[in-house]
Amino acid sequence: MGKEEGAPAEQKFPNVDPHWENNDREDRESMQDLREMVILGIKEAAPRSQNFVKGFEVRQEKDETPSAFLKRLKEATRKYLEMDPDNQIAQGLLKVQFVTESWPDIQKKLQKLDGWSERQIEELLCEAQKREDEKRKQKAKMMVAAVVEITKRR
Structure with missing residues (x-):
């Protein structure tokens, strides 16, 4: 997930608004990482549907x-x-x-x-x-x- 693999949890998943800027490459990577973590968390939390x-x-x-x-x-x-x-x-x-x-x-x-x-x-x-x-x-x-x-x- 980007170059911040070893970053602390609060940096990857901040509790407060981190004031990330869309125009800053590192901030965009952080936003992308956060988005991927949220999506992965939702997929893992949702039960598989039974057919x-x-x-x-x-x-x-x-x-x-x-x-x-x-x-x-x-x-x-x-x-x-x-x-x-x-x-x-x-x-x-x-x-x-x-x-x-x-x-x-x-x-x-x-x-x-x-x-x-x-x-x-x-x-x-x-x-x-x-x-x-x-x-x-x-x-x-x-x-x-x-x-x-x-x-x-x-």
Whole structure:
């Protein structure tokens, strides 16, 4: 910050009007230094804004497992909400997001659970995983039935 790096604090940041002149080079440097210190102080004092919108934009992707989805939700909570996902408040937000932003069939199953908002996130994940497993089994049965039907036609 200019040549007055080692100057006393009162000279760099005076408590009274220092009567600096715009036309004097050293005074202009002192004004510039003071301005930079004030701006830096404001930047450091102001809290970083949290991007709640980004934190709540996370949706379960088409072929994403419930556990992978929950992991992404936790990462978004850390990154955009600047919260520890294990924090009680964050857990409440995670539960709501996990239930409301899961695929519709999983969402319905979770919302039918009595007191789902009071349950642990791990319980909700377990129930979501059960629904995911049911879907995979149904899909496998349909594929087997299709293969059987095709082989009958030959």
